[in-house]
Amino acid sequence: MFDAATLDSKCDHTYHFAMTHQLAIEDAGIDEPGRHDNALARNAGQALELDWVNAIQVNRSAVERRCATLGGRRSVKKDAQAGWLLKAITCIDLTTLNGDDTAARVRRLCAKARRPIRSDLLEALGVADRSITTGAICVYHRFVREAVTALDGTFIPVAAVSTGFPAGLSPHETKLREIEASVADGASEIDIVVTREYVLTGDWQALYGEMRDFRAACGAAHVKAILATGDLRTLRNVARASLVCMMAGADFIKTSTGKEAANATLPVSLVMLRMIRQFYERTGNRVGFKPAGGISTAKDVLAYQVLVKEELGRRWLEPDLLRFGASSLLADIERQLEHHVTGRYSAFNRHAMA
Numbered sequence: 001m002f003d004a005a006t007l008d009s010k011c012d013h014t015y016h017f018a019m020t021h022q023l024a025i026e027d028a029g030i031d032e033p034g035r036h037d038n039a040l041a042r043n044a045g046q047a048l049e050l051d052w053v054n055a056i057q058v059n060r061s062a063v064e065r066r067c068a069t070l071g072g073r074r075s076v077k078k079d080a081q082a083g084w085l086l087k088a089i090t091c092i093d094l095t096t097l098n099g100d101d102t103a104a105r106v107r108r109l110c111a112k113a114r115r116p117i118r119s120d121l122l123e124a125l126g127v128a129d130r131s132i133t134t135g136a137i138c139v140y141h142r143f144v145r146e147a148v149t150a151l152d153g154t155f156i157p158v159a160a161v162s163t164g165f166p167a168g169l170s171p172h173e174t175k176l177r178e179i180e181a182s183v184a185d186g187a188s189e190i191d192i193v194v195t196r197e198y199v200l201t202g203d204w205q206a207l208y209g210e211m212r213d214f215r216a217a218c219g220a221a222h223v224k225a226i227l228a229t230g231d232l233r234t235l236r237n238v239a240r241a242s243l244v245c246m247m248a249g250a251d252f253i254k255t256s257t258g259k260e261a262a263n264a265t266l267p268v269s270l271v272m273l274r275m276i277r278q279f280y281e282r283t284g285n286r287v288g289f290k291p292a293g294g295i296s297t298a299k300d301v302l303a304y305q306v307l308v309k310e311e312l313g314r315r316w317l318e319p320d321l322l323r324f325g326a327s328s329l330l331a332d333i334e335r336q337l338e339h340h341v342t343g344r345y346s347a348f349n350r351h352a353m354a
Contacts (some may be wrong), residue, residue, distance in 0.1 A: 043285045045249030048208040058235040067266040082340045088301045091319045095138040106143045110150035124341040135319040141182045148186035159189035166257035168193030179217040191224045196231045199241045211248030224252035230262030242275040252288035263293025273311040292325025298336040
Protein backbone atom coordinates (compact mmCIF):
# COMPACT_ATOMS: atom_id res chain seq x y z
CA MET A 1 0.00 0.00 0.00
CA PHE A 2 2.83 2.40 0.85
CA ASP A 3 5.28 1.61 -1.94
CA ALA A 4 8.08 3.84 -3.18
CA ALA A 5 6.70 3.98 -6.71
CA THR A 6 8.27 6.34 -9.21
CA LEU A 7 6.55 9.72 -9.34
CA ASP A 8 4.06 9.56 -12.18
CA SER A 9 2.21 12.61 -13.44
CA LYS A 10 -0.41 10.33 -14.96
CA CYS A 11 -1.62 8.66 -11.77
CA ASP A 12 -5.07 9.36 -10.29
CA HIS A 13 -5.77 13.01 -9.40
CA THR A 14 -2.25 14.16 -10.22
CA TYR A 15 -1.24 16.61 -12.89
CA HIS A 16 -1.31 15.56 -16.54
CA PHE A 17 0.95 17.45 -18.90
CA ALA A 18 0.59 17.81 -22.66
CA MET A 19 3.65 17.62 -24.92
CA THR A 20 3.13 21.28 -25.78
CA HIS A 21 3.91 24.28 -23.57
CA GLN A 22 0.32 24.22 -22.24
CA LEU A 23 -0.38 22.18 -19.13
CA ALA A 24 -3.66 20.35 -18.68
CA ILE A 25 -4.44 19.78 -15.00
CA GLU A 26 -7.08 17.47 -13.61
CA ASP A 27 -9.81 18.96 -11.45
CA ALA A 28 -9.42 16.90 -8.31
CA GLY A 29 -8.04 18.71 -5.29
CA ILE A 30 -7.20 22.02 -6.93
CA ASP A 31 -10.33 24.03 -7.71
CA GLU A 32 -11.33 24.18 -4.05
CA PRO A 33 -8.27 23.47 -1.88
CA GLY A 34 -9.11 21.55 1.25
CA ARG A 35 -12.44 20.30 -0.14
CA HIS A 36 -12.77 16.78 -1.51
CA ASP A 37 -15.57 14.68 -2.91
CA ASN A 38 -14.88 12.08 -0.22
CA ALA A 39 -14.75 14.15 2.94
CA LEU A 40 -11.96 13.02 5.21
CA ALA A 41 -13.21 11.70 8.54
CA ARG A 42 -11.58 13.46 11.47
CA ASN A 43 -9.27 11.58 13.78
CA ALA A 44 -11.42 10.86 16.84
CA GLY A 45 -8.44 9.49 18.71
CA GLN A 46 -8.35 6.47 20.98
CA ALA A 47 -7.33 5.36 24.44
CA LEU A 48 -3.67 5.87 25.36
CA GLU A 49 -1.74 2.63 24.75
CA LEU A 50 1.47 2.99 26.74
CA ASP A 51 2.78 -0.42 25.66
CA TRP A 52 2.66 0.76 22.05
CA VAL A 53 4.28 4.11 22.89
CA ASN A 54 7.08 2.59 24.97
CA ALA A 55 7.86 -0.01 22.33
CA ILE A 56 8.75 2.64 19.74
CA GLN A 57 12.44 2.68 18.77
CA VAL A 58 14.23 4.73 16.09
CA ASN A 59 17.45 3.85 14.28
CA ARG A 60 18.98 7.29 13.67
CA SER A 61 21.67 6.13 11.24
CA ALA A 62 19.09 4.33 9.10
CA VAL A 63 16.86 7.40 9.08
CA GLU A 64 19.73 9.63 8.01
CA ARG A 65 20.82 7.21 5.26
CA ARG A 66 17.28 7.09 3.89
CA CYS A 67 17.05 10.87 3.74
CA ALA A 68 20.55 11.32 2.30
CA THR A 69 19.70 9.21 -0.75
CA LEU A 70 16.37 10.90 -1.44
CA GLY A 71 17.60 13.53 -3.89
CA GLY A 72 19.66 11.14 -5.94
CA ARG A 73 16.88 8.61 -6.44
CA ARG A 74 14.01 10.92 -7.33
CA SER A 75 14.12 13.84 -9.72
CA VAL A 76 11.16 15.96 -10.86
CA LYS A 77 11.97 18.13 -13.86
CA LYS A 78 10.46 20.51 -16.41
CA ASP A 79 6.67 20.23 -16.88
CA ALA A 80 6.35 17.66 -14.10
CA GLN A 81 8.18 19.99 -11.72
CA ALA A 82 5.86 22.87 -12.61
CA GLY A 83 2.87 20.67 -11.84
CA TRP A 84 4.26 19.54 -8.49
CA LEU A 85 5.00 23.14 -7.55
CA LEU A 86 1.47 24.21 -8.41
CA LYS A 87 0.24 21.39 -6.18
CA ALA A 88 2.58 22.56 -3.41
CA ILE A 89 1.01 26.02 -3.51
CA THR A 90 -2.38 24.54 -2.64
CA CYS A 91 -0.77 22.99 0.48
CA ILE A 92 0.93 26.13 1.82
CA ASP A 93 -0.24 27.65 5.10
CA LEU A 94 0.79 31.18 4.15
CA THR A 95 2.03 32.52 7.46
CA THR A 96 2.86 35.73 9.25
CA LEU A 97 3.78 35.37 12.93
CA ASN A 98 5.86 38.43 13.68
CA GLY A 99 5.81 40.89 16.53
CA ASP A 100 5.29 43.75 14.06
CA ASP A 101 2.31 42.20 12.26
CA THR A 102 -0.48 44.62 11.39
CA ALA A 103 -4.00 44.28 10.06
CA ALA A 104 -2.83 45.76 6.74
CA ARG A 105 -0.11 43.12 6.41
CA VAL A 106 -2.61 40.35 7.10
CA ARG A 107 -4.98 41.72 4.46
CA ARG A 108 -2.17 41.82 1.90
CA LEU A 109 -1.24 38.24 2.78
CA CYS A 110 -4.86 37.17 2.31
CA ALA A 111 -4.91 38.84 -1.10
CA LYS A 112 -1.80 36.84 -2.02
CA ALA A 113 -3.47 33.66 -0.77
CA ARG A 114 -6.40 34.30 -3.11
CA ARG A 115 -4.11 34.81 -6.12
CA PRO A 116 -0.73 33.33 -5.25
CA ILE A 117 0.62 33.27 -8.83
CA ARG A 118 0.60 36.08 -11.37
CA SER A 119 -2.13 35.83 -13.97
CA ASP A 120 0.30 35.94 -16.90
CA LEU A 121 2.15 32.90 -15.55
CA LEU A 122 -1.07 30.95 -15.03
CA GLU A 123 -2.08 31.83 -18.57
CA ALA A 124 1.25 30.65 -19.99
CA LEU A 125 0.96 27.42 -18.00
CA GLY A 126 -2.53 26.82 -19.34
CA VAL A 127 -4.24 26.91 -15.93
CA ALA A 128 -5.75 30.39 -15.87
CA ASP A 129 -9.22 28.86 -15.49
CA ARG A 130 -8.27 27.01 -12.31
CA SER A 131 -8.92 28.28 -8.81
CA ILE A 132 -5.41 27.93 -7.42
CA THR A 133 -5.11 29.32 -3.90
CA THR A 134 -2.95 28.55 -0.90
CA GLY A 135 -4.10 25.92 1.59
CA ALA A 136 -4.71 28.38 4.45
CA ILE A 137 -3.64 31.60 6.12
CA CYS A 138 -1.92 31.22 9.51
CA VAL A 139 -1.91 34.15 11.97
CA TYR A 140 -1.98 35.04 15.64
CA HIS A 141 -5.37 35.15 17.36
CA ARG A 142 -5.42 38.97 17.22
CA PHE A 143 -5.75 38.84 13.41
CA VAL A 144 -8.16 35.92 12.98
CA ARG A 145 -11.23 38.07 12.46
CA GLU A 146 -9.35 40.32 10.02
CA ALA A 147 -8.25 37.31 7.97
CA VAL A 148 -11.71 35.72 7.99
CA THR A 149 -13.19 38.95 6.64
CA ALA A 150 -10.49 39.31 3.98
CA LEU A 151 -11.06 35.72 2.79
CA ASP A 152 -14.85 35.92 2.72
CA GLY A 153 -16.24 34.16 -0.34
CA THR A 154 -13.34 31.74 -0.63
CA PHE A 155 -12.74 28.23 0.68
CA ILE A 156 -9.40 29.29 2.20
CA PRO A 157 -9.41 28.46 5.93
CA VAL A 158 -7.88 30.62 8.63
CA ALA A 159 -5.52 28.88 11.04
CA ALA A 160 -4.65 30.44 14.39
CA VAL A 161 -1.57 29.59 16.44
CA SER A 162 -2.61 29.06 20.01
CA THR A 163 -1.86 27.68 23.50
CA GLY A 164 0.87 30.16 24.35
CA PHE A 165 2.65 29.92 20.99
CA PRO A 166 5.58 29.49 20.59
CA ALA A 167 6.76 28.39 24.06
CA GLY A 168 3.50 26.76 25.14
CA LEU A 169 4.06 27.64 28.81
CA SER A 170 0.85 29.54 29.57
CA PRO A 171 -1.51 28.14 32.22
CA HIS A 172 -3.62 25.28 30.88
CA GLU A 173 -6.94 27.07 31.36
CA THR A 174 -5.56 30.13 29.56
CA LYS A 175 -4.59 27.90 26.64
CA LEU A 176 -8.11 26.48 26.42
CA ARG A 177 -9.67 29.95 26.49
CA GLU A 178 -7.30 31.08 23.74
CA ILE A 179 -8.40 28.19 21.53
CA GLU A 180 -12.07 28.93 22.19
CA ALA A 181 -11.58 32.63 21.41
CA SER A 182 -9.96 31.90 18.04
CA VAL A 183 -12.71 29.45 17.10
CA ALA A 184 -15.32 32.04 18.09
CA ASP A 185 -13.62 34.59 15.81
CA GLY A 186 -13.86 32.20 12.86
CA ALA A 187 -10.66 30.14 12.84
CA SER A 188 -11.36 26.72 11.34
CA GLU A 189 -7.90 25.35 12.17
CA ILE A 190 -5.92 25.69 15.39
CA ASP A 191 -2.17 25.09 15.59
CA ILE A 192 -1.50 24.19 19.23
CA VAL A 193 1.86 23.85 21.00
CA VAL A 194 2.45 20.82 23.20
CA THR A 195 4.23 21.11 26.53
CA ARG A 196 7.77 19.95 25.73
CA GLU A 197 8.43 19.05 29.36
CA TYR A 198 5.94 16.18 29.14
CA VAL A 199 7.89 14.71 26.22
CA LEU A 200 11.31 15.25 27.74
CA THR A 201 10.29 13.56 31.00
CA GLY A 202 8.29 10.78 29.33
CA ASP A 203 5.03 11.86 30.99
CA TRP A 204 2.87 10.47 28.21
CA GLN A 205 -0.31 10.49 30.28
CA ALA A 206 0.04 14.24 30.83
CA LEU A 207 0.73 14.87 27.13
CA TYR A 208 -2.26 12.73 26.16
CA GLY A 209 -4.57 14.52 28.62
CA GLU A 210 -3.41 17.95 27.46
CA MET A 211 -3.95 17.07 23.82
CA ARG A 212 -7.41 15.64 24.53
CA ASP A 213 -8.38 18.91 26.21
CA PHE A 214 -7.09 20.92 23.25
CA ARG A 215 -9.00 18.70 20.83
CA ALA A 216 -12.22 19.19 22.80
CA ALA A 217 -11.76 22.97 22.98
CA CYS A 218 -11.33 23.14 19.20
CA GLY A 219 -14.81 21.75 18.59
CA ALA A 220 -15.36 21.54 14.85
CA ALA A 221 -12.04 23.27 14.09
CA HIS A 222 -9.22 20.96 13.03
CA VAL A 223 -6.28 20.81 15.39
CA LYS A 224 -2.61 20.65 14.39
CA ALA A 225 -0.26 19.52 17.16
CA ILE A 226 3.09 21.36 17.02
CA LEU A 227 5.75 19.10 18.51
CA ALA A 228 8.61 21.65 18.39
CA THR A 229 10.88 18.80 17.33
CA GLY A 230 14.04 20.90 17.61
CA ASP A 231 13.52 20.94 21.38
CA LEU A 232 12.78 17.22 21.82
CA ARG A 233 16.45 16.05 21.71
CA THR A 234 15.95 12.56 20.20
CA LEU A 235 14.15 11.06 17.24
CA ARG A 236 12.59 8.53 19.59
CA ASN A 237 11.01 11.38 21.53
CA VAL A 238 9.70 12.78 18.24
CA ALA A 239 8.19 9.41 17.31
CA ARG A 240 6.57 8.83 20.70
CA ALA A 241 5.19 12.37 20.93
CA SER A 242 3.75 11.99 17.43
CA LEU A 243 1.99 8.79 18.39
CA VAL A 244 0.57 10.12 21.67
CA CYS A 245 -0.81 13.25 19.96
CA MET A 246 -2.48 11.11 17.30
CA MET A 247 -3.96 8.83 19.96
CA ALA A 248 -5.37 11.96 21.63
CA GLY A 249 -7.10 13.09 18.42
CA ALA A 250 -4.71 15.41 16.56
CA ASP A 251 -5.87 15.96 12.97
CA PHE A 252 -2.32 16.96 11.95
CA ILE A 253 1.08 16.62 13.52
CA LYS A 254 3.41 19.53 12.81
CA THR A 255 7.18 19.70 13.17
CA SER A 256 7.89 23.15 14.51
CA THR A 257 6.75 26.60 15.51
CA GLY A 258 9.37 28.09 13.21
CA LYS A 259 10.87 29.82 16.25
CA GLU A 260 13.17 27.02 17.45
CA ALA A 261 16.88 26.87 16.65
CA ALA A 262 16.19 23.76 14.53
CA ASN A 263 12.92 23.47 12.63
CA ALA A 264 11.68 21.06 9.96
CA THR A 265 14.25 18.55 8.68
CA LEU A 266 13.91 15.51 6.46
CA PRO A 267 15.01 13.03 9.18
CA VAL A 268 12.48 14.38 11.68
CA SER A 269 9.83 14.38 8.95
CA LEU A 270 10.58 10.79 8.00
CA VAL A 271 10.11 9.68 11.61
CA MET A 272 6.79 11.53 11.87
CA LEU A 273 5.59 10.13 8.54
CA ARG A 274 6.43 6.59 9.65
CA MET A 275 4.34 7.13 12.80
CA ILE A 276 1.44 8.46 10.71
CA ARG A 277 1.70 5.34 8.56
CA GLN A 278 1.82 3.04 11.57
CA PHE A 279 -1.15 4.79 13.16
CA TYR A 280 -3.16 4.52 9.93
CA GLU A 281 -2.35 0.85 9.45
CA ARG A 282 -3.39 0.06 13.02
CA THR A 283 -6.46 2.31 13.41
CA GLY A 284 -7.62 3.24 9.91
CA ASN A 285 -7.42 6.96 10.81
CA ARG A 286 -5.61 9.28 8.42
CA VAL A 287 -3.66 12.06 10.13
CA GLY A 288 -2.11 14.96 8.26
CA PHE A 289 1.47 16.21 8.30
CA LYS A 290 2.78 19.78 8.39
CA PRO A 291 6.50 20.52 8.18
CA ALA A 292 7.15 24.12 9.18
CA GLY A 293 10.13 26.41 9.57
CA GLY A 294 13.07 26.62 7.18
CA ILE A 295 11.22 25.44 4.05
CA SER A 296 11.92 28.41 1.83
CA THR A 297 12.80 27.12 -1.65
CA ALA A 298 11.07 25.14 -4.38
CA LYS A 299 13.83 22.54 -4.13
CA ASP A 300 13.04 22.10 -0.42
CA VAL A 301 9.33 21.60 -0.95
CA LEU A 302 9.85 19.08 -3.77
CA ALA A 303 11.99 16.96 -1.45
CA TYR A 304 9.23 16.92 1.16
CA GLN A 305 6.57 16.09 -1.44
CA VAL A 306 8.63 13.16 -2.71
CA LEU A 307 9.20 11.89 0.83
CA VAL A 308 5.49 12.08 1.64
CA LYS A 309 4.57 10.35 -1.63
CA GLU A 310 7.00 7.50 -1.02
CA GLU A 311 6.12 6.99 2.64
CA LEU A 312 2.35 7.51 2.64
CA GLY A 313 1.14 7.45 -0.95
CA ARG A 314 -0.59 9.83 -3.33
CA ARG A 315 -3.57 10.59 -1.07
CA TRP A 316 -1.33 12.43 1.40
CA LEU A 317 -0.32 15.04 -1.20
CA GLU A 318 -3.67 16.82 -0.91
CA PRO A 319 -4.13 19.91 1.29
CA ASP A 320 -6.43 18.14 3.75
CA LEU A 321 -3.48 15.88 4.69
CA LEU A 322 -0.39 17.94 3.81
CA ARG A 323 0.50 21.52 4.66
CA PHE A 324 3.71 23.50 4.53
CA GLY A 325 4.14 26.23 7.11
CA ALA A 326 5.96 28.96 5.22
CA SER A 327 6.26 32.68 4.64
CA SER A 328 8.84 33.00 1.85
CA LEU A 329 8.38 29.66 0.05
CA LEU A 330 5.65 30.97 -2.26
CA ALA A 331 7.94 33.68 -3.65
CA ASP A 332 10.56 31.13 -4.72
CA ILE A 333 7.93 28.83 -6.26
CA GLU A 334 6.66 31.76 -8.31
CA ARG A 335 10.21 32.51 -9.43
CA GLN A 336 10.70 28.90 -10.52
CA LEU A 337 7.43 28.91 -12.46
CA GLU A 338 8.44 32.15 -14.16
CA HIS A 339 11.72 30.53 -15.14
CA HIS A 340 9.82 27.52 -16.49
CA VAL A 341 7.70 29.81 -18.68
CA THR A 342 10.30 32.39 -19.80
CA GLY A 343 13.68 30.71 -19.29
CA ARG A 344 14.77 33.59 -17.08
CA TYR A 345 14.92 34.10 -13.32
CA SER A 346 13.49 37.28 -11.88
CA ALA A 347 14.70 39.10 -8.77
CA PHE A 348 13.32 37.67 -5.54
CA ASN A 349 11.94 41.06 -4.45
CA ARG A 350 9.54 41.03 -7.40
CA HIS A 351 7.59 38.31 -5.59
CA ALA A 352 7.38 39.81 -2.09
CA MET A 353 4.56 38.44 0.08
CA ALA A 354 3.48 41.54 1.96
